[in-house]
Amino acid sequence: MENILEASGLTKRFHGLVAVHDVSVQLRRGEILGLIGPNGAGKTTLVDMVNGTLEPNAGDLVFEGRSVRGLPAYRRAHLGIGRTFQIMKPFPGMSVLENASIGALFGTNGGERSIGRAREQARECLAFVGLGRRIAQRADALGGPDRKRLELARALAMRPRLLLLDEVMAGLNHVEIEEVIEDIKKVRDQGISILVIEHVMKAITSLSDRVFVLHHGEKIVEGSCGEVLRDPRVVEAYLGRRRR
Ligand SMILES: Nc1ncnc2c1ncn2[C@@H]1O[C@H](COP(=O)(O)OP(=O)(O)O)[C@@H](O)[C@H]1O
Ligand SMILES: [Mg+2]
Known part of the structure; x- marks a missing residue:
């Protein structure tokens, strides 16, 4: 293999x-x-x-x-390496959807070029991890388990x-x-x-x-x-x- x-x-x-x-x-x-x-x-x-x-x-x-x-981390992300962080630091002033969209915008192949498609991709990944109902909330309002889910959704939105x-x-x-x-x-x-x-x-x-x-x-x-x-x-x- x-x-x-x-x-x-x-x-x-x-x-x-x-x-x-x-x-x-x-x-x-x-x-x-x-x-x-x-x-x-x-x-x-x-x-x-x-x-x-x-x-x-x-x-x-x-x-x-x-x-x-x-190669710097952002170039490796473009090549298809995605990760989650043990210590979650979501962008605090931004919504859950915006946080996950960042994964889509900076992911594989240079990321999704269109904001609309990035949000769509983020929305899909948030629904997948069970955060579908929280997308409009501010990320810093999430509790620990939901922050973990957001980490996973953001990493998946990179399409690694x-x-x-x-x-x-x-x-x-x-x-x-x-x-x-x-x-x-x-x-x-x-x-x-x-x-x-x-x-x-x-x-x-x-x-x-x-x-x-x-x-x-x-x-x-x-x-x-x-x-x-x-x-x-x-x-x-x-x-x-x-x-x-
Ligand atoms: N940025 C850093 N500066 C100094 N020491 C560090 C740093 N990051 C990790 N370490 C040390 O390196 C060792 C390995 O840490 P880490 O990789 O976080 O372990 P693990 O994830 O297995 O718990 C630990 O002794 C930790 O204190
Ligand atoms: Mg560790």
Whole structure:
């Protein structure tokens, strides 16, 4: 199967701290790849390097056969890389619809040129995530779960071919989590390749074709969900070493 994304030897340092160290990973076209790891493992930093929010100190990143290293985030968005942010910062003075329209205007292939069509695309994506009734509201009036939904709708409005999801289920209840899992399955059925970071294990196990684990910035394990979650190194990363 063809790889849509190939990261090799990615490293990111913040002053003395190595947040991501020599990580290589491939994402196949049409696949959902899960990324797990304890807080501070480097998951968000890795996503930041893939979409261009952060430039790596070393390593290369090939998207659909071409290196995107050094390209700014907006150019990578034009190429088809969309993402959500773990810390949601919607444009506060703007409506939910306007916020999602920004995704459509700055998305794949330079985005939708017509404001009318961008709004239409945004409206569709908002309805898809269950925000259809809130489009006229100001984005800063939304509660936490609805902000998460808006993040997803804005990213989908970009019409990405690769979607990076950074903890879109954090703070959602069980019913909401089930809904988002179903939404993400439908997104994949449209042919979009997805990297999903999630602490909600139910989501990782029901969505991921493969999973990899970051711990202290390094990839420690990669494989099927079953293999990875049973791996003693993963258990130790989450629970600590058993005392003897
Ligand atoms: N902009 C930054 N400046 C300095 N340190 C950072 C910055 N971003 C992240 N870090 C540090 O890098 C490490 C990895 O963080 P992060 O990628 O956010 O982890 P995760 O998403 O897995 O919780 C943490 O120790 C974090 O404090
Ligand atoms: Mg994070």
